[in-house]
Structure formats: structure tokens, C-alpha cells
Amino acid sequence: MSVQAPDRPLPGRPDHRRAAPAGESGLPRLLPPTASMATAEPRQLTNFAEHVRRHGLPRFRGAALIAQAGAAGLTGRGGAAFPTARKLAAVAAGGRPAVMVGNAAEGEPASSKDAALLWFAPHLVLDGLQIAAEAVGARQVYLYLPAHRDQAGPDLAGHLTDALASRAAAGTDRAAVDLVEAPPRFLAGEETAVVAAINGRAARPGNHGRRVFERGVAGRPTLVQNVETLAHLAVIARHGAGWFRGVGTSDEPGSALCTVRDPDGDVRVVETAIGTPLDRLVWLGDDVQAVLAGGYHGGWLATDIARQLSLSNADLRPAGSMLGAGVLVALPAAYCGLAESAHVARFLALESAGQCGPCFNGLPAIATALAAVARPRPARAELANLRRWAGLVTGRGGCHHPDGTIRFVATALEVFAGELAEHDRGRCTATKRDRFLPVPAAAGPAAAATETGWR
Amino acid sequence: MSQQTMRLRVNPIACSGHGSCAELLPEVITLDEWGYPLLAGDGAVPVGLAREARRVVTDCPALALALTADPASSAHAADSEGIQKKHRGPVEPGLAR
Amino acid sequence: MGITSSTALWYASRATGVVALVLLTVVVLLGILVNRRGRLPGLPRFATTSLHRSMSLLAVAFIAVHVATAIADPYVTIGIAAAIIPFTSAYEPLWLGLGAISFDVIIALIVTSLARARIGRRTWRAVHWLAYACWPVALAHSLGSSTDLRSGWLLTLTICCTAAVGAAACWRIVSSMAARREAERPARALSIGPAADGPPADRRSGDRALTGAGAR
Numbered sequence: 001m002s003v004q005a006p007d008r009p010l011p012g013r014p015d016h017r018r019a020a021p022a023g024e025s026g027l028p029r030l031l032p033p034t035a036s037m038a039t040a041e042p043r044q045l046t047n048f049a050e051h052v053r054r055h056g057l058p059r060f061r062g063a064a065l066i067a068q069a070g071a072a073g074l075t076g077r078g079g080a081a082f083p084t085a086r087k088l089a090a091v092a093a094g095g096r097p098a099v100m101v102g103n104a105a106e107g108e109p110a111s112s113k114d115a116a117l118l119w120f121a122p123h124l125v126l127d128g129l130q131i132a133a134e135a136v137g138a139r140q141v142y143l144y145l146p147a148h149r150d151q152a153g154p155d156l157a158g159h160l161t162d163a164l165a166s167r168a169a170a171g172t173d174r175a176a177v178d179l180v181e182a183p184p185r186f187l188a189g190e191e192t193a194v195v196a197a198i199n200g201r202a203a204r205p206g207n208h209g210r211r212v213f214e215r216g217v218a219g220r221p222t223l224v225q226n227v228e229t230l231a232h233l234a235v236i237a238r239h240g241a242g243w244f245r246g247v248g249t250s251d252e253p254g255s256a257l258c259t260v261r262d263p264d265g266d267v268r269v270v271e272t273a274i275g276t277p278l279d280r281l282v283w284l285g286d287d288v289q290a291v292l293a294g295g296y297h298g299g300w301l302a303t304d305i306a307r308q309l310s311l312s313n314a315d316l317r318p319a320g321s322m323l324g325a326g327v328l329v330a331l332p333a334a335y336c337g338l339a340e341s342a343h344v345a346r347f348l349a350l351e352s353a354g355q356c357g358p359c360f361n362g363l364p365a366i367a368t369a370l371a372a373v374a375r376p377r378p379a380r381a382e383l384a385n386l387r388r389w390a391g392l393v394t395g396r397g398g399c400h401h402p403d404g405t406i407r408f409v410a411t412a413l414e415v416f417a418g419e420l421a422e423h424d425r426g427r428c429t430a431t432k433r434d435r436f437l438p439v440p441a442a443a444g445p446a447a448a449a450t451e452t453g454w455r
Numbered sequence: 456m457s458q459q460t461m462r463l464r465v466n467p468i469a470c471s472g473h474g475s476c477a478e479l480l481p482e483v484i485t486l487d488e489w490g491y492p493l494l495a496g497d498g499a500v501p502v503g504l505a506r507e508a509r510r511v512v513t514d515c516p517a518l519a520l521a522l523t524a525d526p527a528s529s530a531h532a533a534d535s536e537g538i539q540k541k542h543r544g545p546v547e548p549g550l551a552r
Numbered sequence: 553m554g555i556t557s558s559t560a561l562w563y564a565s566r567a568t569g570v571v572a573l574v575l576l577t578v579v580v581l582l583g584i585l586v587n588r589r590g591r592l593p594g595l596p597r598f599a600t601t602s603l604h605r606s607m608s609l610l611a612v613a614f615i616a617v618h619v620a621t622a623i624a625d626p627y628v629t630i631g632i633a634a635a636i637i638p639f640t641s642a643y644e645p646l647w648l649g650l651g652a653i654s655f656d657v658i659i660a661l662i663v664t665s666l667a668r669a670r671i672g673r674r675t676w677r678a679v680h681w682l683a684y685a686c687w688p689v690a691l692a693h694s695l696g697s698s699t700d701l702r703s704g705w706l707l708t709l710t711i712c713c714t715a716a717v718g719a720a721a722c723w724r725i726v727s728s729m730a731a732r733r734e735a736e737r738p739a740r741a742l743s744i745g746p747a748a749d750g751p752p753a754d755r756r757s758g759d760r761a762l763t764g765a766g767a768r
Contacts, residue, residue: 207468346742354736356467357491364738392487398468469673473589475598514601516586518673 026246028271029255030231031120040120042159048166051123057172058131058237065135066092069233071241073253078103078189078226079295079325081313084233087223090213091136094221100133100175101198101217102143104156104227105182105189108295109347109438110327113257114227116269118145118156121231122163126177128230131237133175136223141175143227144182144194157181184440186296186351190399191224193353204353205399226325228257247273252312258326263288265436274323277310282328289333290415292437294324296344297404299411300337320411329437336430338419340437341412342367342374347439348405359402362393366409373413373420376428383420386413459524461505463498463512467491469519476520479511480504492520561625566700568618570709573694575611576658577713580687582607584720588727605665612662615655647696654690657682687717 032040032054044050060068070085091098102125106114118125125143133141148155157179167173180198182188188203195216197203216222225233232254236244245253252274260268262283272281282291284307291306292298299321301309309315313323331337349363366389369382390410393402413420422429463483472490483500484492500508500522512520582604591597619635622628630648634641636656639649664671664679691714695701701710 205468207466349738349742357470357472357489358467358487360736361489361491361738364742367742392493396465396467396491396493398466471589473586473597475596475601478596478598513669514598516589516601518668518676 026243027255027273029235030117030124030228030257031269031271037120042119042162045120046122046159046163046166048123048163048170052170055124055127055235056238058127058234060237060240061131062135063092065131065233065237068236068241072236072244073241073251074229074232074236074244075252076226077228077232077256077325079108079297081323084225084229087213087225088132088135091138091221091223094136094214096220097140098133098136098138098221098223099217100129100136100138100141101194101222101224102129102141102227102230103189103191103194103224104143104145105194106146106325107182107184107186107189108297108325108327109186109440110261110292110295110329111259111325112267113259113269113326115146115154115156117228117231117257119154119159122160123167124231124234125227126160126163126167126173127234127237128225128227128232129177130173130175132223132225132230132233136221138223139175140217140220141177142180142198142217143177144180144189144198146184147181149184186348187353187399187401190401192399194224195222204355205401207398249275249312249314251314252323256311256323256326258311258328261327261329261438263330263332272311275310275312278328279307281311282330284330287333288330289335290331290337292321292329292331293327294322295327296348296408297400298322298324298327299407300341300415301411302415320407320414322407331436332432334430334432335436336374336419336428337412337416338370338374338423339428339430340435341409341416342370343435343439344437345370345405345409348401348408352401353399356397356402358393358396359398362389363402363405365389366393366405370409370412373423376423376426378424378426380424383413461500461508462523463494463500463508464521464523465492465494465498466519466521469517471517471519473516476511476515479514480507483508484511558625558627561621562627565618565621565625566698568614568621569694569697570700570706572611572614572618573690574709574713575607575614576687576690577717579604579608579611580683580717581720583683584724588724588731608658608662608665612658615658619651619655644697647693650689651693651697654686654693657686657689661686684721 028034031037032045058065066085066088069088070083074084075081076084076087104114104118104125106112129141129143133139143160145156145160148157160179164177182194182197183203185203187193187205188197190205191212192206192208193203195212196206198217212222212224214221216224232244248254255271255273258270258272258281260270260282262268263285264283270281278284278291278293284291284303288303290303291301293301293306293311293316299316299319301316301319301321305319309319311323311326311328316322331340345363345367349367352360352363354360366386369379369386369389372382373379373386386409390406394406395403397403419429463480470491472486474486474490474492476492477484477486482504483495483498485495487493508522512522582600585592586600586604589597591600592603595603623630623632623635629642631641634648634652636652636659638652638656639645641648641652660679661683664676668676691710695710700706
């Protein structure tokens with residue numbers, strides 16, 4: 001078991017000095033009190049008795065839980081924001097033994113909220129897994145986790161194993177939880193890719209005609225939920241729908257975990273009420289040229305517009321962005337927004353599953369054109385190509401990867417239009433030459449196709 | 456069935472860019488610059504071409520096409536493996552509009 | 553030396569057998585061409601699929617006559633059942649058994665292809681793979697059942713068919729390996745090309761966060 005020394009903080013760990021808006025009633029709900037996180041020992045975090053002392057035990061189970069989730073208006077926190085109660089009901093109605101999957105793949109490089117949640121509140125996630133499994137009649141439970149590849153990062157699997165051992169000692173869990181490794185791919189967390197990976201195939205999106213709530217893992221009705229959604233379910237099971245709606249907006253109730261990257265590069269995971277003004281979550285001073293909301297499938301926002309918006313789909317969607325998995329990045333003015341976007345677009349193109357022609361042809365073409373536009377010289381032809389390809393690629397893939405990429409690229413061209421004009425004149429306003437947005441070295445579609453099927 | 460509009464749907468994962476569909480039904484299917492099918496009018500099949508549409512579905516070497524009678528259905532019609540649902544995400548600003 | 557009806561049936565069976573083998577060869581070649589998305593010169597793309605289909609039905613027709621004449625011929629004892637149940641013939645059970653096997657597979661291929669839309673792509677493909685086994689079995693049956701193909705121009709014909717199927721199968725294997733990389737070709741161009749200026753970010757959750765540089 002790896003022990004985190006107090007002075008070597010966790011990546012993206014909650015910052016106890018610039019936490020969620022002070023005075024918000026009932027926050028934080030999922031993460032431990034902010035002051036305690038700096039000194040939290042892993043052993044305390046995985047101790048089940050400690051967890052029960054703090055949170056108590058779930059009150060609402062089975063059909064009552066589904067009803068509470070519905071009344072609470074809980075939606076998925078993995079990015080798609082699908083009503084959770086509806087998903088639970090659909091899988092429960094399957095009539096056959098179901099399968100429960102907690103999704104912590106977190107393929108989005110700019111997001112670390114799932115990792116932080118699993119570290120600081122593993123038992124809330126595990127509670128959520130058990131009660132959701134019970135509600136849909138699932139005896140098989142999986143937790144889909146990224147592998148411990150990075151020595152500086154947390155060993156989530158080890159941490160969860162300790163937590164599970166602590167629960168086993170108490171004997172309250174009905175179903176055993178199997179930990180499954182999620183490959184380090186952007187699309188590994190897509191619902192049908194998750195099911196494929198657990199079924200032993202490559203973690204690539206599959207046909208959406210065969211919906212996983214009908215036929216998923218081993219052909220059974222499968223419920224796939226983001227781990228944050230499961231944690232919310234666990235607290236709703238204790239305090240009820242009314243309490244859950246105590247924060248947030250009426251259309252988008254509750255709290256959400258956000259991964260916030262400030263212009264100084266500091267990364268924080270913050271739990272906040274949905275509807276919180278963006279300028280209370282991320283630094284939006286004059287040194288910030290734009291804000292990315294929703295991650296790499298989200299949309300850029302001009303800073304002055306962002307200052308008027310709150311963290312909610314109601315505000316973000318009309319502005320061309322979205323809440324997604326709660327990623328907020330403030331891009332400093334010293335960087336070139338187009339070069340940053342081109343770097344991300346290249347990553348997204350390399351992360352294509354390589355299954356659908358418009359995607360594996362269109363995204364690299366778009367990425368190359370955007371890279372050309374990102375250089376300080378005129379690129380009219382590339383710009384025209386970009387517009388054409390964006391229209392050609394949207395909606396023609398087997399998953400939302402091409403659509404999300406286009407949203408990211410399109411908003412980049414809009415928000416960084418000024419920079420585009422400068423580049424057209426042969427200039428670039430950026431003063432920094434390194435990269436701000438986190439982009440892993442992608443291996444390309446070859447790595448996704450681990451299965452050697454004949455074509 | 457004769458009164459309802461027939462719609463063609465492409466399964467993008469199954470499709471391998473063979474291209475015979477565009478030859479058989481050019482009124483509805485054209486190929487993009489990479490050889491993959493583009494459906495005109497959201498895949499709606501003009502009234503007189505129902506037979507050609509059925510042929511296109513059976514002749515596709517990858518079985519990547521399906522014909523549905525109801526435009527709002529989730530396309531379990533011919534292909535038991537199903538076809539991609541049309542993306543319903545937020546409105547794309549700028550480029551894709 | 554009059555030509556008896558038995559001899560006529562026997563000749564008919566052998567002749568239709570040879571034609572069936574040639575047709576099967578053509579069907580296999582066309583099938584590989586369809587899979588590799590190739591086109592016959594001067595013909596539209598859908599013609600490859602159409603021809604593959606029509607040739608296969610024609611081959612079945614010839615096989616049907618081949619089997620019927622062989623059964624009807626009183627000189628050799630071949631029951632009707634022996635045509636589909638392998639190794640049950642009184643005459644040359646081994647070689648005719650191979651013929652029965654390949655006939656069964658061909659029936660399966662055609663039935664599944666006709667019902668393709670109903671059984672789904674995956675099942676259909678799984679059955680269609682048997683075609684690669686079917687052709688060599690049919691060849692073995694042809695070589696073993698009669699001495700026709702072992703000399704003269706029929707031997708030349710057999711060698712040509714075998715060479716054609718062998719070459720096409722090799723091409724299919726090589727081409728399919730290349731095709732898997734085809735999906736990656738556009739992306740590979742991005743990998744090789746300059747990845748924009750700046751140091752590579754080579755860790756999953758982001759560069760700075762991991763070194764703890766940001767958190768105080």
C-alpha cells in the first residue's frame with residue numbers, strides 16, 4: 001500500500017485554501033471536510049467503520065432508492081448527464097440478473113475528479129455500487145479503474161482493495177466487486193467501450209443499437225455509472241431527494257465535482273453546487289484569455305462571456321460549451337490558444353478508435369489543418385478545409401468522439417478569432433512556447449486495436 | 456408500410472467504404488472524399504425507389520445499411536446488430552451549423 | 553462400343569463436376585475481391601458482389617446436376633443420402649464424403665447469405681469463413697473421385713485454379729494486415745510529423761499536476 005507523505009500532495013487534490021465557495025450549505029457532500037484532506041491518512045480513508053461513523057448507513061434501498069434518485073433529479077456525472085433514475089429503472093426492468101459497473105476510467109486528460117473521489121471517499125463509491133446493484137438486481141459488480149502507471153500518481157487499485165477488505169470484515173456487502181483495468185485511452189470510458197473491455201475485447205465503442213442496458217456484459221442488462229454518480233446515489237440513499245436538491249438549480253440540482261486548472265497551472269478538484277458562477281471557481285482575471293469548459297469534447301469560452309456564466313448546462317450549452325465531466329481550464333494570455341487547440345486536436349485524432357471512416361480519416365485531416373492554422377502564417381485554404389471537414393465528420397461516427405472534437409475545434413476557431421487574424425498577418429501574440437493543456441503522448445489507434453481480428 | 460417514409464441508416468462501425476451503395480442508389484447515397492456514404496435528406500427514400508433501397512441493404516458486403524419504416528424508431532429493423540442513433544448533442548456553434 | 557445411358561450419366565457427372573470446380577474457383581476469387589473492395593475493370597463496384605452471388609448460384613446448379621447424375625448412374629452405388637451425409641456412400645466413401653462435406657458447406661453458405669439480414673453480420677461472417685475450407689475440400693474430392701484431373705489439359709486447368717486460389721488467399725491475408733494499418737494511416741502521419749512546439753507531455757493526468765509543482 002502506498003503511503004502519501006503529507007508534503008507530497010496528490011495530483012489534483014482538493015486545495016483546502018481555495019475550496020468551493022465558502023458558506024454553501026451542505027457542502028462538501030462527497031469529499032471529506034476540506035481542512036481534513038491535507039492530513040488524511042490513506043488508512044483512515046479506507047476504514048469502513050470510520051466511514052459509517054461519519055455518514056451512517058443507507059436508508060433507501062431497492063425501488064425506494066430509484067424513486068428517491070428520480071425525485072432528486074440526479075443525472076450522470078460522467079459527461080452525458082443522463083437521468084440516473086431512468087437508467088436504473090431500465091436495467092431493473094430487464095427481467096434477468098443484471099451486471100453493475102462503476103466507471104472510473106476518466107479518459108479525459110484534464111480531469112482528475114474521479115481519481116480524487118476514489119482516493120478521498122472510496123466507501124461512498126463502494127456504497128453506491130452496492131445499492132445500485134441491489135436496486136437493479138445485479139449480483140456481479142465491476143469497478144473499472146485506470147491502472148497505476150505513474151509513480152507520482154495514486155495507486156487507486158491498491159487503495160480500493162484496502163477499502164474492500166475493510167468492508168469485507170464488516171460483512172455488509174452482498175456482491176463481490178471485481179476490479180478491472182481500464183486502458184489509458186481517451187475513449188476507454190465510453191459506455192460501450194467499458195462493456196467491451198469487461199467482456200474481454202478491446203476497449204472500443206460498439207454499436208449503439210445494442211444498448212447496454214439490454215445486453216451488455218456477458219449479454220446481461222448492464223448498468224454503467226460514473227463513480228461520482230454512484231457517490232451521489234450513496235448520499236441520496238441516506239438523506240433523501242429533498243436534501244439533494246438543497247443546492248444547485250431546479251433544473252440541474254445537486255453538487256458536482258470539478259477539476260479546475262488555474263492560469264498558474266495549479267490543479268484543484270472542487271466540489272461545488274451546480275449553478276455556481278464560474279468566476280468563483282476559476283481565476284478569470286485579465287491574464288486569462290479564454291476558458292475551456294467540459295474537457296476536450298467541450299467548448300472554449302471567451303473570458304468576458306465566461307465571467308457572466310455559471311457552472312450549468314443551462315448557461316454553458318447556449319454558449320457552445322457544456323458541463324460535461326466538470327473540467328474548467330483557464331488559459332493564460334501568454335499562450336497561443338490555437339497552438340494549444342491544435343495540440344489537443346492532434347491527440348483527439350490519435351485517440352480515434354479507428355473504426356469509422358469519417359472519424360479516422362477526418363480527425364487527422366482536421367488536426368493537420370489546425371496545426372497549419374496555428375502557425376504564424378496565412379492559412380486560408382486550411383481554414384476552408386476545416387469548415388468543410390467539420391460538416392463532413394459530425395454525426396457520422398459510431399460514438400460521439402468526432403462530434404465532441406468538432407465542438408472543441410469550432411469553438412477554438414471562434415474564441416481565438418483574434419489570434420487567427422494575427423497569424424494571418426504572420427504574427428503570434430503568445431510569449432510562451434511550451435504547452436499549457438495536459439496532453440499525454442498518445443499511442444495512436446494501433447494501441448486500441450489490441451484484438452487481432454481479421455478485417 | 457407503403458404510406459410511411461422509408462429511411463436508410465448507415466452503421467458507421469460496420470461500414471468499410473465499399474461504395475456499391477452509392478452506385479445502386481445515387482439519388483440518396485453519395486460518397487464523401489474518403490469513400491464513405493453520405494445520406495441525402497437524412498436517408499429518406501423517395502417513393503418510387505423502395506425496391507432499389509431494399510437491394511442496397513441486401514447487397515452491402517458489410518451489411519452496414521438498414522431500412523427503417525418509422526423515422527423516429529431506433530432502427531432494429533433489418534440488422535439485428537443495430538444502427539447508430541443520430542447524435543443529439545448540443546448545437547455546434549460556428550463551423551458545423 | 554455404344555454409348556449406354558450409364559456412360560452418358562457418368563460423363564455428365566464428370567463434366568459438370570469439372571465445371572462446378574471452375575465455377576467455385578471463380579466464386580472464391582470474386583469473394584476475395586469483394587472483401588478487399590476491389591473492382592473488375594470496366595464494371596461498377598456492385599457488379600463484383602452481384603457476380604459473386606450469381607456465380608455461386610450457378611455453381612450450385614452445376615453441383616446439383618453433378619450429384620443427381622452420379623446418383624442416377626446405375627454403374628456406381630451412391631445413395632441420395634450420401635450426397636449430404638459424408639462418408640456414407642458405398643462407392644469411394646472417402647472421396648465422395650469430402651464432396652458431401654463441401655456440398656453441405658456450400659448449402660450453409662448460400663442459406664446464411666440469403667438470410668443475412670435476419671441472422672446478423674457476425675453469425676453470417678462466422679459461417680462464411682468456412683468458404684476457405686470448402687474449396688480445398690472440393691478440390692480433394694475432385695482429385696480423389698476420378699482420375700480425370702490427374703492428366704492432360706484438365707490437370708493444367710486444376711493447377712491454374714489452385715494457383716489462382718492460392719495467390720488470391722495470400723493476397724487477402726497480406727492485404728488484411730495492411731488494411732488494419734490503413735485505418736491508422738491518417739493518424740500515423742500525425743504521429744510521425746512534428747507534434748507542435750514544446751516538450752512532450754508524457755504522463756496520463758497531465759504534466760504539472762503530477763510533479764506537485766502547483767500544489768503548495
